Amino acid sequence: MSIQQLNLDLFQTLNVPEHASSMMMHYAMFIAHDLVYVMLIVFAIAWFMGNRETKTGIVKAFIFTAITLLISEVLSAVLHTPRPFVMHVGQTLIEHDATGSFPSNHMSIFSGIAFAYYFSVKRDLGRILLCVAWLVAWSRVYVGVHFPIDMLGAFFIALIINLTGLPLWWKYSDKLMDGILWIHQKIFGIFIRKEWIR
Template identity: 50%
Template sequence: MTLSDLNQNLFLYINSGNQLSNTLNQFGIFIAKDLLYITTIIFIIFWLWGNEVVKRYLMKAFLFTLIGGCISQLISYIFDLPRPFVLNLGFPLIEHTANGAFPSNHMFIFSSIAFSYLFSPFKKLGIALIFVAWLVGWSRIFVGVHFPMDILGGFLLAFIVNYFGLGLWNKYQDKIMHFILSIYHQIFNKLIQKGFIK
């Protein structure tokens, strides 16, 4: 069995089908589509009302995810590997553009956030977020928009970016935070002074 055969067979094993319960289908769709928006809102809330330590590690996660996201888009453009539904494989539960599937951007984003905290004093949070990332990875296969190799690619890219970028972050984090917070305080100075946000 080739790697391609293994990839497709594993996809067909995980992917949804008409025989599965509607509850499981809706759960898979929610994780695959909506969890990213909820996570973004949570991050914004923690940034606006969190202390400087919270802001520091939120910024770390954001920067690593932003940088890695650009790399992910470049890889996807270069390789332009098809999604399962383009090959008429599986049972898609959501609509998606037929752009390059490798690596999975959703998996990369959640994995990058997880590794950002795993490689920090908040290791327990990082471990919990790793489980969330793999739940997202499962959901993207389940709803029929990614192969398992796309998910693995997003996970490995997140690890590489966070592992090799950690030294640069440790070296320049104070300068980065001073720059970011100075802009933040200039823009939201009145709201901060009134105690609406921190």
């Protein structure tokens, strides 16, 4: 069996079935489309309320995820592989532009964040976030906007970026955080002095 056929068979297995429940479809659509915004809100709250260690984790996740996402965007534009609905395969529950399918930007974001924490002192949180990433992967296939191979591609890109970037992070993270926190203090100093944020 070819990789293409295996990819298609897995898609047909994971994509929303014809008689799926309304609850399951809405759950998958929330995970596929809206969970990323919930994640952004959580990180914003953690940034303003967290200590240096928390902020360091957020900066690390942001940098590694941004690089992963940039590579994902370039590959998507260059390869421009068709999405399932472009090929008239399966059912589609959410609207999406007919941009390149491989690799998945959503999976790039969630995997990039997850690995940033997994390869840190917060490894347990990283494990949880990896589970969340694969939940997102399932949902994006379920709602019909990605193939399973798009998720695997993004996952391994995030893994490679995190592994190769770790030596540089270990070398420069303290100086980088000193600069970022200095800027943070300058911008939000009045609120920090009032102890509304940290």
